[in-house]
Amino acid sequence: MLLSTINGSQPQPLDLSVFINCHPDKTLSYFYNSEMRIRLSTWCEMKEWQQQNGSLDSCLHQWLRLLEDELGMGSDLLALKENDYLDHIGPYYYSSGNTRIYVEKCGDTEEMIPSSTFGHLNRLNQEPEIPKEMAKYNQPRKGARKTAAEPNNLLTDIRMCRQALEQSQRITEQIAFFHTLIAERQAILDDENLLPAEPDRCPQRPLQPEEPLPEPGVMSFAGNRARHKEYKELCNDYAHQLKTYLLRYREFEKSGERYKQLLVDWPHCHQQLRERCQQDISAAEEKLATALYILDLCRLTLERSSIHPDYHMPEILERFEHYLTTGRCDDLPSCMNIWEEETQWREIKASQERIENTIYFLQADLENSGAQASSLFEEAAAASELVLGRKLPLRLFAGR
DSSP: OTTHHHHOSSOOBBOHHHHHHSOHHHHHGGGTTSEEEEEHHHHHHHHHHHHHHOOTTSHHHHHHIIIIIISOOHHHHHHHHHOSSOSEEEEEEEGGGTEEEEEEOOOTTSOOBOHHHHHHHHHHTSOOOOOHHHHHHTSOOSSSSOOOOSHHHHHHHHHHHHHHHHHHHHHHHHHHHHHHHHHHHHHHHHOTTOOOOOOOOOOOOOOOOOOOOOOOSSTTHHHHHHHHHHHHHHHHHHHHHHHHHHHHHHHHHHHHHHHHHHHHHHHHHHHHHHHHHHHHHHHHHHHHHHHHHHHHHHHHHHHHSSSOGGGOSHHHHHHHHHHHHTTSOSSHHHHHHHHHHHHHHHHHHHHHHHHHHHHHHHGGGHHHHHHHHHHHHHHHHHHHHHHHSSOOOHHHHHOO
Protein backbone atom coordinates (compact mmCIF):
# COMPACT_ATOMS: atom_id res chain seq x y z
CA MET A 1 0.00 0.00 0.00
CA LEU A 2 1.03 3.64 -0.36
CA LEU A 3 1.90 3.87 3.33
CA SER A 4 4.84 1.58 2.61
CA THR A 5 6.61 4.59 1.05
CA ILE A 6 6.95 5.98 4.58
CA ASN A 7 6.14 3.40 7.25
CA GLY A 8 7.25 0.15 5.65
CA SER A 9 5.13 -2.87 4.82
CA GLN A 10 4.17 -3.90 8.37
CA PRO A 11 0.60 -2.70 9.18
CA GLN A 12 0.37 -0.45 12.23
CA PRO A 13 -2.66 0.90 14.12
CA LEU A 14 -3.82 4.46 13.51
CA ASP A 15 -3.27 7.17 16.10
CA LEU A 16 -6.14 9.21 17.58
CA SER A 17 -4.90 12.27 15.65
CA VAL A 18 -5.77 10.52 12.37
CA PHE A 19 -9.45 10.26 13.30
CA ILE A 20 -9.53 13.86 14.52
CA ASN A 21 -7.74 15.51 11.59
CA CYS A 22 -8.19 13.23 8.54
CA HIS A 23 -11.32 12.56 6.49
CA PRO A 24 -12.28 8.85 6.24
CA ASP A 25 -12.57 8.67 2.44
CA LYS A 26 -9.23 10.40 1.87
CA THR A 27 -7.46 8.28 4.47
CA LEU A 28 -8.93 4.97 3.32
CA SER A 29 -7.78 5.70 -0.25
CA TYR A 30 -4.29 4.79 0.97
CA PHE A 31 -5.53 1.34 2.07
CA TYR A 32 -6.97 0.01 -1.19
CA ASN A 33 -6.79 -3.78 -1.37
CA SER A 34 -5.05 -4.01 2.03
CA GLU A 35 -5.82 -3.92 5.76
CA MET A 36 -6.15 -1.22 8.39
CA ARG A 37 -5.81 -1.67 12.16
CA ILE A 38 -7.37 0.29 15.02
CA ARG A 39 -6.57 -0.03 18.69
CA LEU A 40 -9.50 -0.53 21.07
CA SER A 41 -8.14 2.12 23.43
CA THR A 42 -8.10 4.56 20.50
CA TRP A 43 -11.80 3.93 19.89
CA CYS A 44 -12.49 4.66 23.58
CA GLU A 45 -10.54 7.92 23.24
CA MET A 46 -12.56 8.75 20.14
CA LYS A 47 -15.80 8.37 22.09
CA GLU A 48 -14.52 10.60 24.91
CA TRP A 49 -13.26 13.23 22.47
CA GLN A 50 -16.59 13.23 20.63
CA GLN A 51 -18.49 13.86 23.86
CA GLN A 52 -16.25 16.79 24.81
CA ASN A 53 -15.61 18.34 21.40
CA GLY A 54 -18.42 16.83 19.33
CA SER A 55 -19.47 18.23 15.96
CA LEU A 56 -21.59 16.55 13.32
CA ASP A 57 -19.31 17.90 10.59
CA SER A 58 -16.06 16.80 12.20
CA CYS A 59 -13.83 14.08 10.79
CA LEU A 60 -14.12 12.22 14.09
CA HIS A 61 -17.93 12.05 13.88
CA GLN A 62 -17.74 10.73 10.31
CA TRP A 63 -15.23 8.07 11.40
CA LEU A 64 -17.47 6.93 14.25
CA ARG A 65 -20.50 6.81 11.97
CA LEU A 66 -18.54 4.76 9.42
CA LEU A 67 -17.16 2.27 11.95
CA GLU A 68 -20.14 1.86 14.25
CA ASP A 69 -23.09 2.25 11.87
CA GLU A 70 -22.04 1.57 8.30
CA LEU A 71 -19.63 -1.26 9.12
CA GLY A 72 -21.67 -2.49 12.12
CA MET A 73 -18.92 -2.44 14.74
CA GLY A 74 -20.88 -0.67 17.48
CA SER A 75 -22.07 -3.59 19.64
CA ASP A 76 -18.97 -5.66 18.83
CA LEU A 77 -16.68 -2.91 20.12
CA LEU A 78 -18.58 -2.78 23.41
CA ALA A 79 -18.33 -6.56 23.70
CA LEU A 80 -14.61 -6.49 22.98
CA LYS A 81 -14.12 -3.84 25.65
CA GLU A 82 -15.93 -5.88 28.31
CA ASN A 83 -14.62 -9.32 27.31
CA ASP A 84 -11.28 -10.58 28.58
CA TYR A 85 -11.31 -13.62 26.31
CA LEU A 86 -11.02 -11.74 23.01
CA ASP A 87 -7.92 -9.89 21.81
CA HIS A 88 -9.29 -8.60 18.49
CA ILE A 89 -12.33 -8.51 16.22
CA GLY A 90 -12.52 -8.45 12.43
CA PRO A 91 -12.12 -8.29 9.62
CA TYR A 92 -14.80 -5.75 8.74
CA TYR A 93 -14.96 -4.92 5.05
CA TYR A 94 -14.86 -1.42 3.61
CA SER A 95 -16.12 -2.50 0.21
CA SER A 96 -15.36 0.76 -1.63
CA GLY A 97 -11.63 0.12 -1.32
CA ASN A 98 -11.58 -3.63 -0.64
CA THR A 99 -10.10 -2.80 2.76
CA ARG A 100 -10.11 -5.11 5.78
CA ILE A 101 -10.42 -3.36 9.14
CA TYR A 102 -9.41 -4.94 12.45
CA VAL A 103 -9.85 -3.67 16.01
CA GLU A 104 -7.36 -5.11 18.46
CA LYS A 105 -6.23 -4.98 22.05
CA CYS A 106 -2.48 -4.33 22.20
CA GLY A 107 0.22 -2.81 24.36
CA ASP A 108 0.89 0.90 24.62
CA THR A 109 4.45 0.44 23.36
CA GLU A 110 3.35 -0.41 19.83
CA GLU A 111 4.19 2.25 17.27
CA MET A 112 1.19 4.00 15.68
CA ILE A 113 0.65 5.99 12.49
CA PRO A 114 0.04 9.70 13.25
CA SER A 115 -1.98 12.16 11.18
CA SER A 116 1.24 13.84 10.04
CA THR A 117 1.96 10.76 7.90
CA PHE A 118 -1.26 11.24 5.94
CA GLY A 119 -0.64 14.97 5.79
CA HIS A 120 2.68 14.24 4.12
CA LEU A 121 1.07 11.81 1.69
CA ASN A 122 -1.61 14.37 0.83
CA ARG A 123 1.06 16.97 0.09
CA LEU A 124 2.87 14.50 -2.17
CA ASN A 125 -0.40 13.83 -3.99
CA GLN A 126 -1.03 17.50 -4.74
CA GLU A 127 -0.66 19.01 -8.20
CA PRO A 128 2.95 20.29 -8.47
CA GLU A 129 3.11 24.05 -8.98
CA ILE A 130 5.42 25.27 -11.73
CA PRO A 131 7.78 27.94 -10.30
CA LYS A 132 7.06 30.99 -12.48
CA GLU A 133 10.26 32.81 -11.60
CA MET A 134 12.37 29.80 -12.58
CA ALA A 135 10.41 29.32 -15.80
CA LYS A 136 11.05 32.97 -16.71
CA TYR A 137 14.72 32.58 -15.81
CA ASN A 138 15.01 29.69 -18.30
CA GLN A 139 13.28 31.40 -21.19
CA PRO A 140 15.40 31.48 -24.40
CA ARG A 141 17.90 34.32 -24.24
CA LYS A 142 20.06 36.02 -26.77
CA GLY A 143 23.50 34.50 -26.47
CA ALA A 144 24.51 31.10 -25.23
CA ARG A 145 24.83 31.97 -21.56
CA LYS A 146 23.72 34.71 -19.25
CA THR A 147 26.62 36.70 -17.79
CA ALA A 148 26.84 37.18 -14.06
CA ALA A 149 29.37 39.99 -13.96
CA GLU A 150 27.09 42.30 -12.00
CA PRO A 151 26.20 41.50 -8.36
CA ASN A 152 22.46 41.66 -9.10
CA ASN A 153 22.75 39.08 -11.86
CA LEU A 154 24.91 36.90 -9.63
CA LEU A 155 22.41 37.13 -6.77
CA THR A 156 19.67 36.04 -9.19
CA ASP A 157 21.79 33.09 -10.28
CA ILE A 158 22.37 32.08 -6.67
CA ARG A 159 18.69 32.33 -5.74
CA MET A 160 17.67 30.32 -8.79
CA CYS A 161 20.24 27.63 -7.98
CA ARG A 162 19.01 27.39 -4.41
CA GLN A 163 15.41 27.17 -5.57
CA ALA A 164 16.32 24.53 -8.14
CA LEU A 165 18.04 22.38 -5.51
CA GLU A 166 15.10 22.67 -3.11
CA GLN A 167 12.56 21.97 -5.85
CA SER A 168 14.55 18.97 -7.13
CA GLN A 169 14.46 17.24 -3.76
CA ARG A 170 10.73 17.81 -3.30
CA ILE A 171 9.78 16.97 -6.88
CA THR A 172 11.88 13.80 -6.87
CA GLU A 173 9.93 12.57 -3.83
CA GLN A 174 6.64 13.41 -5.54
CA ILE A 175 7.68 11.57 -8.71
CA ALA A 176 8.45 8.44 -6.68
CA PHE A 177 5.03 8.75 -4.99
CA PHE A 178 3.19 9.06 -8.32
CA HIS A 179 5.00 6.03 -9.71
CA THR A 180 4.02 3.99 -6.64
CA LEU A 181 0.41 5.18 -6.82
CA ILE A 182 0.11 4.32 -10.50
CA ALA A 183 1.73 0.91 -10.01
CA GLU A 184 -0.58 -0.04 -7.11
CA ARG A 185 -3.74 1.14 -8.86
CA GLN A 186 -2.69 -0.61 -12.08
CA ALA A 187 -2.12 -3.87 -10.18
CA ILE A 188 -5.75 -3.74 -9.04
CA LEU A 189 -6.93 -3.13 -12.61
CA ASP A 190 -4.81 -5.96 -13.97
CA ASP A 191 -6.34 -8.45 -11.54
CA GLU A 192 -9.68 -9.01 -13.24
CA ASN A 193 -10.53 -11.86 -10.85
CA LEU A 194 -9.86 -9.80 -7.75
CA LEU A 195 -11.86 -10.94 -4.71
CA PRO A 196 -11.97 -9.78 -1.09
CA ALA A 197 -9.63 -11.66 1.24
CA GLU A 198 -11.35 -14.37 3.23
CA PRO A 199 -11.62 -14.13 7.03
CA ASP A 200 -8.77 -15.41 9.14
CA ARG A 201 -8.47 -19.14 9.69
CA CYS A 202 -10.97 -20.84 11.94
CA PRO A 203 -9.66 -21.13 15.52
CA GLN A 204 -8.67 -24.62 16.67
CA ARG A 205 -10.80 -26.28 19.33
CA PRO A 206 -8.68 -27.21 22.39
CA LEU A 207 -8.22 -30.87 23.29
CA GLN A 208 -9.88 -32.08 26.47
CA PRO A 209 -7.37 -33.64 28.90
CA GLU A 210 -7.69 -37.36 29.58
CA GLU A 211 -8.47 -38.46 33.10
CA PRO A 212 -5.56 -40.49 34.52
CA LEU A 213 -6.21 -44.10 35.51
CA PRO A 214 -5.55 -44.94 39.19
CA GLU A 215 -2.65 -47.27 39.95
CA PRO A 216 -3.43 -50.25 42.23
CA GLY A 217 -1.67 -50.65 45.52
CA VAL A 218 -1.33 -48.76 48.76
CA MET A 219 2.10 -47.30 47.92
CA SER A 220 0.73 -45.55 44.84
CA PHE A 221 -1.74 -43.42 46.81
CA ALA A 222 0.54 -40.34 46.83
CA GLY A 223 1.18 -40.69 43.10
CA ASN A 224 -2.52 -40.97 42.36
CA ARG A 225 -3.18 -37.85 44.41
CA ALA A 226 -0.51 -35.84 42.51
CA ARG A 227 -1.86 -36.97 39.16
CA HIS A 228 -5.39 -36.05 40.22
CA LYS A 229 -4.22 -32.55 41.21
CA GLU A 230 -2.46 -32.12 37.89
CA TYR A 231 -5.56 -33.32 36.06
CA LYS A 232 -7.71 -30.81 37.92
CA GLU A 233 -5.40 -27.97 36.88
CA LEU A 234 -5.53 -29.14 33.28
CA CYS A 235 -9.32 -29.17 33.43
CA ASN A 236 -9.41 -25.61 34.74
CA ASP A 237 -7.09 -24.52 31.96
CA TYR A 238 -9.18 -26.40 29.41
CA ALA A 239 -12.34 -24.65 30.59
CA HIS A 240 -10.66 -21.29 30.02
CA GLN A 241 -9.37 -22.32 26.58
CA LEU A 242 -12.78 -23.69 25.60
CA LYS A 243 -14.54 -20.46 26.51
CA THR A 244 -11.97 -18.46 24.58
CA TYR A 245 -12.40 -20.78 21.62
CA LEU A 246 -16.21 -20.49 21.63
CA LEU A 247 -16.09 -16.71 21.70
CA ARG A 248 -13.45 -16.53 18.96
CA TYR A 249 -15.36 -19.05 16.88
CA ARG A 250 -18.46 -16.90 17.17
CA GLU A 251 -16.47 -13.91 15.93
CA PHE A 252 -15.17 -16.06 13.09
CA GLU A 253 -18.74 -16.97 12.13
CA LYS A 254 -19.74 -13.30 12.17
CA SER A 255 -16.82 -12.34 9.95
CA GLY A 256 -17.81 -15.17 7.61
CA GLU A 257 -21.33 -13.76 7.39
CA ARG A 258 -19.90 -10.32 6.55
CA TYR A 259 -17.70 -11.90 3.89
CA LYS A 260 -20.63 -13.74 2.28
CA GLN A 261 -22.67 -10.54 2.17
CA LEU A 262 -19.76 -8.72 0.54
CA LEU A 263 -19.48 -11.42 -2.12
CA VAL A 264 -23.12 -10.81 -3.05
CA ASP A 265 -22.43 -7.11 -3.59
CA TRP A 266 -18.91 -7.59 -4.96
CA PRO A 267 -19.58 -7.25 -8.73
CA HIS A 268 -20.91 -3.73 -8.17
CA CYS A 269 -18.23 -2.86 -5.58
CA HIS A 270 -15.48 -4.22 -7.83
CA GLN A 271 -16.63 -2.07 -10.72
CA GLN A 272 -16.66 1.02 -8.50
CA LEU A 273 -13.17 0.21 -7.27
CA ARG A 274 -11.88 -0.15 -10.83
CA GLU A 275 -13.39 3.20 -11.79
CA ARG A 276 -11.71 4.87 -8.82
CA CYS A 277 -8.38 3.29 -9.75
CA GLN A 278 -8.69 4.53 -13.34
CA GLN A 279 -9.48 8.04 -12.10
CA ASP A 280 -6.51 7.95 -9.72
CA ILE A 281 -4.18 6.77 -12.50
CA SER A 282 -5.33 9.51 -14.90
CA ALA A 283 -4.90 12.22 -12.26
CA ALA A 284 -1.51 10.85 -11.17
CA GLU A 285 -0.22 10.71 -14.76
CA GLU A 286 -1.11 14.37 -15.30
CA LYS A 287 0.62 15.35 -12.06
CA LEU A 288 3.61 13.18 -12.97
CA ALA A 289 4.01 14.96 -16.31
CA THR A 290 4.02 18.33 -14.52
CA ALA A 291 6.52 17.07 -11.95
CA LEU A 292 8.86 15.79 -14.68
CA TYR A 293 8.67 19.18 -16.42
CA ILE A 294 9.60 20.96 -13.18
CA LEU A 295 12.49 18.55 -12.61
CA ASP A 296 13.79 19.27 -16.10
CA LEU A 297 13.40 22.99 -15.39
CA CYS A 298 15.56 22.58 -12.28
CA ARG A 299 18.20 20.73 -14.29
CA LEU A 300 18.32 23.51 -16.91
CA THR A 301 18.60 26.13 -14.18
CA LEU A 302 21.65 24.46 -12.69
CA GLU A 303 23.24 23.86 -16.10
CA ARG A 304 22.79 27.46 -17.26
CA SER A 305 23.98 28.98 -14.03
CA SER A 306 27.34 30.76 -13.98
CA ILE A 307 28.15 28.96 -10.71
CA HIS A 308 30.32 25.86 -11.01
CA PRO A 309 28.57 22.55 -10.12
CA ASP A 310 31.10 21.96 -7.31
CA TYR A 311 29.36 24.79 -5.44
CA HIS A 312 25.78 23.59 -6.09
CA MET A 313 25.02 22.93 -2.43
CA PRO A 314 22.44 24.86 -0.38
CA GLU A 315 24.83 25.79 2.45
CA ILE A 316 27.50 27.08 0.03
CA LEU A 317 25.02 29.11 -2.05
CA GLU A 318 23.58 30.58 1.13
CA ARG A 319 27.07 31.77 2.14
CA PHE A 320 27.67 33.22 -1.34
CA GLU A 321 24.45 35.21 -1.05
CA HIS A 322 25.54 36.43 2.39
CA TYR A 323 28.92 37.58 1.06
CA LEU A 324 27.29 39.60 -1.71
CA THR A 325 24.50 41.19 0.35
CA THR A 326 26.88 42.21 3.16
CA GLY A 327 29.44 43.68 0.75
CA ARG A 328 32.27 41.27 1.54
CA CYS A 329 32.67 40.71 -2.20
CA ASP A 330 31.06 41.75 -5.47
CA ASP A 331 31.90 38.93 -7.90
CA LEU A 332 31.84 35.15 -8.10
CA PRO A 333 35.62 34.49 -7.86
CA SER A 334 35.75 36.48 -4.62
CA CYS A 335 32.86 34.44 -3.20
CA MET A 336 34.64 31.20 -4.04
CA ASN A 337 37.94 32.41 -2.58
CA ILE A 338 36.35 33.50 0.71
CA TRP A 339 34.48 30.18 0.94
CA GLU A 340 37.65 28.16 0.33
CA GLU A 341 39.59 30.18 2.93
CA GLU A 342 36.84 29.73 5.51
CA THR A 343 36.69 26.03 4.71
CA GLN A 344 40.45 25.68 5.22
CA TRP A 345 40.33 27.51 8.53
CA ARG A 346 37.46 25.31 9.70
CA GLU A 347 39.51 22.24 8.83
CA ILE A 348 42.54 23.67 10.69
CA LYS A 349 40.40 24.44 13.72
CA ALA A 350 38.85 20.97 13.72
CA SER A 351 42.30 19.36 13.38
CA GLN A 352 43.67 21.58 16.16
CA GLU A 353 40.81 20.61 18.47
CA ARG A 354 41.34 16.91 17.78
CA ILE A 355 45.06 17.23 18.54
CA GLU A 356 44.50 19.26 21.71
CA ASN A 357 41.87 16.82 22.96
CA THR A 358 44.27 13.93 22.41
CA ILE A 359 47.10 15.76 24.20
CA TYR A 360 44.79 16.59 27.08
CA PHE A 361 44.17 12.90 27.74
CA LEU A 362 47.89 12.15 27.43
CA GLN A 363 49.03 14.77 29.94
CA ALA A 364 48.36 12.48 32.88
CA ASP A 365 51.20 10.22 31.80
CA LEU A 366 53.64 12.38 29.84
CA GLU A 367 56.68 10.33 30.79
CA ASN A 368 55.30 7.15 29.21
CA SER A 369 53.61 8.98 26.34
CA GLY A 370 56.26 11.58 25.57
CA ALA A 371 57.13 10.15 22.15
CA GLN A 372 53.49 10.04 21.12
CA ALA A 373 52.87 13.62 22.26
CA SER A 374 55.93 14.82 20.36
CA SER A 375 54.63 13.12 17.24
CA LEU A 376 51.31 14.92 17.63
CA PHE A 377 53.08 18.26 17.99
CA GLU A 378 54.97 17.64 14.77
CA GLU A 379 51.74 16.66 13.00
CA ALA A 380 50.11 19.93 14.03
CA ALA A 381 53.07 21.99 12.84
CA ALA A 382 53.15 20.13 9.52
CA ALA A 383 49.43 20.70 9.01
CA SER A 384 49.88 24.39 9.66
CA GLU A 385 52.73 24.60 7.18
CA LEU A 386 50.65 22.76 4.55
CA VAL A 387 47.59 25.01 4.86
CA LEU A 388 49.09 28.38 5.85
CA GLY A 389 52.31 28.14 3.93
CA ARG A 390 54.35 28.69 7.07
CA LYS A 391 55.31 26.58 10.04
CA LEU A 392 54.10 27.62 13.47
CA PRO A 393 56.35 27.09 16.53
CA LEU A 394 55.75 23.85 18.36
CA ARG A 395 55.37 25.78 21.60
CA LEU A 396 52.00 27.08 20.37
CA PHE A 397 50.72 23.50 20.30
CA ALA A 398 52.51 22.40 23.45
CA GLY A 399 51.55 25.36 25.57
CA ARG A 400 48.33 23.82 26.88
